[in-house]
Amino acid sequence: MTQREEHRKHKNPVPAVDFLISKDNNSKILLVRRKNDPFKGMLSIPGGFINEGETAEDAMRREAEEETSLIVEPTAILGVYSDPRRDPRMHTLSVTFITRIVRGTENARDDAAALQWIKLEGDELDGLIQSQQIAFDHSKILSDYKKWIRATQGSVQSSTSTNLTFWSTKNKQSNEALQSKNQQRDK
Amino acid sequence: MTQREEHRKHKNPVPAVDFLISKDNNSKILLVRRKNDPFKGMLSIPGGFINEGETAEDAMRREAEEETSLIVEPTAILGVYSDPRRDPRMHTLSVTFITRIVRGTENARDDAAALQWIKLEGDELDGLIQSQQIAFDHSKILSDYKKWIRATQGSVQSSTSTNLTFWSTKNKQSNEALQSKNQQRDK
Numbered sequence: 001m002t003q004r005e006e007h008r009k010h011k012n013p014v015p016a017v018d019f020l021i022s023k024d025n026n027s028k029i030l031l032v033r034r035k036n037d038p039f040k041g042m043l044s045i046p047g048g049f050i051n052e053g054e055t056a057e058d059a060m061r062r063e064a065e066e067e068t069s070l071i072v073e074p075t076a077i078l079g080v081y082s083d084p085r086r087d088p089r090m091h092t093l094s095v096t097f098i099t100r101i102v103r104g105t106e107n108a109r110d111d112a113a114a115l116q117w118i119k120l121e122g123d124e125l126d127g128l129i130q131s132q133q134i135a136f137d138h139s140k141i142l143s144d145y146k147k148w149i150r151a152t153q154g155s156v157q158s159s160t161s162t163n164l165t166f167w168s169t170k171n172k173q174s175n176e177a178l179q180s181k182n183q184q185r186d187k
Numbered sequence: 188m189t190q191r192e193e194h195r196k197h198k199n200p201v202p203a204v205d206f207l208i209s210k211d212n213n214s215k216i217l218l219v220r221r222k223n224d225p226f227k228g229m230l231s232i233p234g235g236f237i238n239e240g241e242t243a244e245d246a247m248r249r250e251a252e253e254e255t256s257l258i259v260e261p262t263a264i265l266g267v268y269s270d271p272r273r274d275p276r277m278h279t280l281s282v283t284f285i286t287r288i289v290r291g292t293e294n295a296r297d298d299a300a301a302l303q304w305i306k307l308e309g310d311e312l313d314g315l316i317q318s319q320q321i322a323f324d325h326s327k328i329l330s331d332y333k334k335w336i337r338a339t340q341g342s343v344q345s346s347t348s349t350n351l352t353f354w355s356t357k358n359k360q361s362n363e364a365l366q367s368k369n370q371q372r373d374k
Contacts, residue, residue: 011239015202015269015280052198052278056269080264080282082202082243091239093202095267095280 013082013093017060018047018141020098021072021106026149028117029125029142030106031134032067035113038088039135043116043128045142047094056095064099068115069107072099078141078148086137096141098148120146200269200280204247205234205328207285208259208293213336215304216312216329217293219254222300225275226322230303230315232329234281243282251286255302256294259286265328265335273324283328285335307333 021030031043048063050056057074064072074097082093108115118125120142129139208217218230235250237243244261251259261284269280295302305312307329316326 012201013237013239013241014199050200050269050280052200053271054200055271056267056280077264077267080243080267082237082282084240084242093237093243093282095269095282 013084013091015050015056016047016092016094017050017056017063018045018081018094018096018138019060019064019072019074020045020078020096020141020145021064021068021070021101022120023101023117027120029120029145030068030070031116031118032108032112033114033116034135035111041113042133042135043118044135044138045096046112048111049092050095057097060095060097060099065104066110067108067112068104069109070104071102073102074098075100076148078145081137081141083137094141098145120149200271200278202237202243203234203279203281204237204243204250205232205268205281205283205325206247206251206259206261207232207265207283207328207332208251208255208257208288209307210288210304214307216307216332217255217257218303218305219295219299220301220303221322222298228300229320229322230305231322231325232283233299235298236279237282244284247282247284247286252291253297254295254299255291256296257291258289260289261285262287263335265332268324268328270324281328285332307336 022028023030030046032046034040034042034044046064046067048059048066050059054062060074061072064070076098078096078098080093080095082091084091086092086094106115118128125142128134129142134142209215210217217233219233221227221229221231233251233254235246235253237246241249247261248259251257263285265283265285267280267282269278271278273279273281293302305315312329315321316329321329
């Protein structure tokens with residue numbers, strides 16, 4: 001038995017990436033209409049699992065191209081989201097990146113039934129969040145992203161190899177909201 | 188077969204935490220003399236695997252207490268390190284936290300043969316890095332932490348539920364150094 005096989009008897013969360021793609025000076029965010037369960041038909045930020053042998057950054061680049069046809073690069077880590085209830089299938093851990101578009105035109109592929117640019121500030125996103133049309137814990141991620149934009153306004157673009165990023169400590173209130181949402185789904 | 192079992196046929200990196208515990212106004216960092224392989228006898232920052240059902244933050248708190256007897260809290264995420272070559276046993280992904288000590292006195296336990304406070308700036312740490320006595324990719328993490336301290340001097344203490352943190356994009360040079368170190372070990 002290799003050390004890897006030996007270790008696989010233990011159980012760990014499954015690591016994934018999620019990522020924020022924005023345009024128009026960070027005023028609009030790209031959301032994915034989910035083609036498959038969980039949360040089929042709901043909106044999420046793009047993302048997917050990290051494969052063995054692949055860095056988190058490479059998984060993010062691959063998933064961005066697979067789901068949106070866009071070539072993107074990471075500019076910062078918004079946070080790491082690892083609440084065991086964040087995904088109803090299993091315990092996942094999301095490394096959530098902020099990205100910039102390098103090239104390409106958005107075009108829904110793979111798990112994405114459709115893509116939608118949503119204004120970050122204003123009634124549209126608030127309405128989607130309040131009516132629980134945002135999948136997983138992505139309402140919390142979008143809320144953290146809004147805070148991040150307000151906190152770093154303009155300053156991130158100027159840095160080179162390293163970046164100031166934003167990390168939110170676990171928010172008990174939003175975890176409870178998530179649990180309630182999952183319970184609602186299970187009914 | 189549950190969705191979790193179904194997914195386990197796929198291979199993903201194993202998520203772990205590493206964390207920086209410092210004292211004397213961030214001038215000294217706590218390192219662990221490793222009791223077990225890999226890198227037995229070498230120094231590392233404290234860390235360990237995240238268990239299923241446990242958040243990254245809770246894994247960090249548990250491992251800190253198990254290895255050092257200290258009660259610590261996360262203050263920021265320094266970065267996520269996921270180079271497939273960072274651990275010779277298997278592909279691991281490290282969520283690396285910056286912490287503050289809440290209470291306790293450091294006392295080596297569990298995987299730690301001994302604990303050592305090392306000055307972050309100066310010849311001692313540089314010497315350990317140059318003589319390749321630092322395990323895994325922790326030389327890179329320590330180098331990023333030094334940059335983070337210089338960049339955020341004092342500003343992190345004042346924030347409350349959210350924090351400005353620091354994230355370094357993949358550094359090709361240090362990945363090559365790591366690969367060379369792993370190759371050396373394998374000889």
